[in-house]
Structure formats: C-alpha cells, structure tokens
Amino acid sequence: MTTTTDEGVDGAKRASGAPPKKPTKRQRQAAGIADAASGGLGLMLVKIVSLGLVDAIALYALFVLVVNDEWLIAAIVAVVAIFVNWVYFSRKRLPAKYLTPGVIFLVIFQIFVLIYTSYVGFTNYGTGHNGSKEQAVGALMSAALDRVPDSPTYPVAVVDRLGELSLVVTGPNGGVFIGGEERPLEPASGAQMENGVAVGVDGYTTLSFQEIVARTDEITELAVPFSDDPNEGALRTPDGRSAYQYTSSLEYDEAAGTMTNLDTGVVYTDIGTGAFTSDAGDELLPGWQITVGFDNYLKALTDTRLSGPLAYVTTWTFAFAAISVASTFFLGLFLAIVFNDMRMRGRKLYRTVLILPYAVPSFLSALVWAGMMNESFGFINQVLLGGASVPWLTDPVMAKVSVLLVNLWLGFPYMFLVCTGALQSIPDEVVEAATVDGARPWGIFRLIKLPLLLVTVAPLLIASFAFNFNNFNIIYMLTNGGPRDTGAPIPVGYTDILITMVYKVAFTGQTRDYGLASAYSILIFIVVAVISIIAFRRTKALEELN
Numbered sequence: 222m223t224t225t226t227d228e229g230v231d232g233a234k235r236a237s238g239a240p241p242k243k244p245t246k247r248q249r250q251a252a253g254i255a256d257a258a259s260g261g262l263g264l265m266l267v268k269i270v271s272l273g274l275v276d277a278i279a280l281y282a283l284f285v286l287v288v289n290d291e292w293l294i295a296a297i298v299a300v301v302a303i304f305v306n307w308v309y310f311s312r313k314r315l316p317a318k319y320l321t322p323g324v325i326f327l328v329i330f331q332i333f334v335l336i337y338t339s340y341v342g343f344t345n346y347g348t349g350h351n352g353s354k355e356q357a358v359g360a361l362m363s364a365a366l367d368r369v370p371d372s373p374t375y376p377v378a379v380v381d382r383l384g385e386l387s388l389v390v391t392g393p394n395g396g397v398f399i400g401g402e403e404r405p406l407e408p409a410s411g412a413q414m415e416n417g418v419a420v421g422v423d424g425y426t427t428l429s430f431q432e433i434v435a436r437t438d439e440i441t442e443l444a445v446p447f448s449d450d451p452n453e454g455a456l457r458t459p460d461g462r463s464a465y466q467y468t469s470s471l472e473y474d475e476a477a478g479t480m481t482n483l484d485t486g487v488v489y490t491d492i493g494t495g496a497f498t499s500d501a502g503d504e505l506l507p508g509w510q511i512t513v514g515f516d517n518y519l520k521a522l523t524d525t526r527l528s529g530p531l532a533y534v535t536t537w538t539f540a541f542a543a544i545s546v547a548s549t550f551f552l553g554l555f556l557a558i559v560f561n562d563m564r565m566r567g568r569k570l571y572r573t574v575l576i577l578p579y580a581v582p583s584f585l586s587a588l589v590w591a592g593m594m595n596e597s598f599g600f601i602n603q604v605l606l607g608g609a610s611v612p613w614l615t616d617p618v619m620a621k622v623s624v625l626l627v628n629l630w631l632g633f634p635y636m637f638l639v640c641t642g643a644l645q646s647i648p649d650e651v652v653e654a655a656t657v658d659g660a661r662p663w664g665i666f667r668l669i670k671l672p673l674l675l676v677t678v679a680p681l682l683i684a685s686f687a688f689n690f691n692n693f694n695i696i697y698m699l700t701n702g703g704p705r706d707t708g709a710p711i712p713v714g715y716t717d718i719l720i721t722m723v724y725k726v727a728f729t730g731q732t733r734d735y736g737l738a739s740a741y742s743i744l745i746f747i748v749v750a751v752i753s754i755i756a757f758r759r760t761k762a763l764e765e766l767n
Contacts, residue, residue: 553636
C-alpha cells in the first residue's frame, strides 16, 4: 500500500493545473506571528539599537580581556556575540529568539556560578592565598624592599592606562623604558621627549602635577621590577618625578624553590602548601593559590573545631526552614478560608491590608523590626510592654523566636494569596455534592478541600522551604546571626543559618577562607537539591503540574 503525503498531493494538483491548497487559518496566524517577529521597520530599528548596545558591550569586554591575555574567555564572548547577532537578524529561528536570552542568563548566573564555586572549593583560595606564585614572590620581594644607598637618580613620568599606573623611565644612556607593578621594565616605543627626558608614551596618559598629588599614596607604593629576576630589585618614586633603585632583603631561588631572608639567614621552602615555609613551620605570607582536592570538604565535615558550630547551625537551619514554611502556610490558609467566606463584609479591604507586609521589601521590614525589638529603647518593650526589658535579640532562645515571628509576618501574605487562589479554583459543585451527602464542614475541608489545595500548593511549599533554607536577608538584617557564640573558632552566632555562616567564613574576620566557604556552599546546594527532589517525588507534584 502506498502512502501519499500532503506535499505529493499538492505537487500532483499543481502538475494537473489544479489550484494549490489554501493555508489554514492557524497556518496563516503562525506565518503572521513569524513575520511580525522578524520583520517590520520599527522592529528592525529596535533590533539594531538593542544589538548595537550588546555588541558595544561585547567589544569593550573583548578589549579588556585581550589586554589581560584572557584569550579563552574572549573567544567565548566573541562566539556568543556572533551567535546572538545571527539569531536576531535571521527571519527564521523564532524559538531561538525567545530562548537565547534565558539560556545566556541561565549559563552566566546559575551554571557558571555553580561551576566556579565548585572550583574554588577545591583550592586554598582565601586570605594570604589570593594569587599565583609569581604574584606572591613579587609581593614578598616588594614588601622587603630597601633603598640602595648609592642608587642613581632616574627621571620618571607617571602614566596611566585603564586605571593602571606605570613609570616611564629615562635611563642613564638616554634609553626610555616603561613598566608597571607586575610588568618589568621594557623598552618603550613612541616616547615623547622634553629636554632629553621622556615625559610620556603613546597609548598612555601622563598624569599632571595635580593628579600626582591626588594619587600620592598609590604612586609611592608603586614598585616597578627591573627585570623578570626579582632579585635585581625595583624602582620606586617618592614624588612622581625621580625614582631610585630598591633591593629586597629576601632572595628568591626559583630552581630550588626557596626564599632566603638575607638579614636572618632563615630559608623558607615551597613544601606544596601554597606558601614558603621555614623548618620551624613559620610561613611567609602572602602565599599563592593551589589545588587542595577534597581537603576543604573533609575539613568542613570532620574538623573538630568546626563540627560543633556546624551541627547546631545545621539543626537550626532545618528547624527555621520547616517552622517558617509550616507557620506561614497554616496562618495564610486560615486567613484565606476566613476571607473566602461570602458572608464576610469588607473582604477586599481586609485582603488589601493583609498583603501589605508582602509589598514592603523584606530587608526594610527586618530593619524596622530590629529597631522595634531593641531591648533598651524598642517600641515593643517601651510602648507595648510598658517599659519591660525583654531580650528579643540578645538572648539565644528569644532571638530564635524573634526571627521566626518576623519571618511569619513577612511570609504569611504570600501563602494567603496562594491559598486564596487555590480555594477559589475548587469547583462549587464538589462542595455542594459533599454537603448534600451529609458531610460536615470539617470533613469537607479535611477530605476534599485540603487534598485539592495541596495539589496546587505542594510545589510552592517545597520552593518556600528551599527559599527559607537560604533566607539570608532576614537573619542578616534582623540579628546578623547573633547573639555571638564566643566559644566557636569561626565568627558564628546562635541564629546563624548555613548561608549566613558561609558568608561570615568568606567575608568577615581576620582570616577569610573562600575555599572552605565554597565547599560549604556546594554542600548546601546538594542538601537543598536532594530535599527538593525527594519532596517532589513524594508529592508527585510534578506529574500533577504536567
């Protein structure tokens, strides 16, 4: 049996002289949408302007990346820019026009962040270990520079390019050189001379006297290496006009991987820990960034100094997320049931008032509540409680209660709106049929309304749990994680949740350990992902939504 396609039929009709088949109404609508999305003078102008802005940003990014020798990232930016132009100037590719922005933002703000955080978690990145070994050697040698007593005077000019300072140096034999903080002196081309002294170089902006005065601290700290060998010293200028030779009291042996203090004779060796270390165990900082494997993850889970704070912070995080979801849901559901009753007068006004906490930004509300809960002069103690001295934010237990109360205030309007919509979507015929069959109000709610309600609300409850598991704003703005646990080896408090603890490990205190903080972040991501997957499977919410 032979199957004849529509195209074959149309071809046969055309061959026989029959008129072609007219497109259907849906086909005409689809064609119109495609034409509207890809054509038209007005839309073309919008495309040109928008893509012009995108291309301008891409070109600027390419320029900065190429100058800094970031060729891989520059290639990625170029490919993405070309792809975006190809998609949006094409009269076809309609799905890609809508998907491309979302995919780009997904890659930048989700996938890249996750991959980079994972990478940092496998390094010792943190205070004293921020750069490469070459940068660490340069920083150590620069910190130990001493002026050579009989150093000749080198005329210099301070120049700037893209915010980076450099010195234009006129040598004793009239040669002109240029170098920066991490760029040794090299012959300069296109030098601008006055009275035999270089005062500028093509491609750079020479700083005026007023600009030198304004940036004095930055200029006096500038040390330009003589060569790639750090032991040859560097040039420094005290006034932006004359420079002198400085040599370091440290001597670096690249072949042996050692750093020797010439004043004390102590030898510091690279033993693979990311810093030069003496036989006595003393380290020279700054060090450099190295890969440490799973050390940060093992430290996060097994270090006895961290296990205590980690245990109660994790317990409180789960309790805070679970109690917050349960309290906001049941309060929102109760209010939704009350104000869904047709006998209630002024329902619209009450509903408007109830969603006001949700309309105010959460961080502002948290700050207001922090002021009202102040033990000495807060509104709650001084006005509502008649001058009482309740330690709302300074006692470990009361601080937890305060956080839960404020989060209830901020979260119940959302649940109220969701539950109101879900209740109103339940068909009245179902409730009427149950009433005719003799079901009582509590039975109708428990056996009919609540199960139908959970079909809609369950995914939102899971999302709310994930949100509260990482609810940084309420903790940071209300208590800053306090009161402080003075016995903990890391800056952590009794109301800290995992995400605020990670923030403190990474950004507060004298020692900032980005590697350990990244390891904690990945562990939090895994925990939240596992909980969400299990919850979705148990509730079968995804199948219901599909």
